[in-house]
């Protein structure tokens with residue numbers, strides 16, 4: 273699980289948009305979901321684009337898939353998109369808010385075209401749904 277910039281401030285950051293839930297609570301929800309699904313999940317938050325690129329590159333021989341909320345980098349980062357393309361690991365994009373109901377600059381995602389799919393608008397539940405979708409995809413791919 274990769275969390276992008278400013279998501280470390282969840283809980284205090286624009287609660288009207290992102291809700292009261294903290295990043296720790298989201299990670300706990302994801303760990304619970306991972307246990308239910310019988311998979312292992314690790315989580316990293318970074319405010320730095322290059323650190324997220326490094327983490328995507330390092331995922332290659334360590335993980336089978338990527339769940340990512342690239343936050344503002346969703347709308348700006350060719351580097352993150354290229355890293356996902358380069359490692360070619362199944363990736364699910366998630367957002368707390370429905371980015372298509374917000375400002376026009378949030379309507380475009382550089383990541384969506386290189387992701388299996390996107391889940392946007394369900395608050396913390398977006399993450400749980402995203403992890404479930406990723407694991408189902410990986411298991412189907414193995415059949």
Ligand code: DQA
Nearest residue numbers: 341342343344367368369378
């Ligand atoms: C976000 C949506 C982005 O537009 C924004 O920059 C974020 C959070 C979300 O989860 O709703 O930081 O990715």
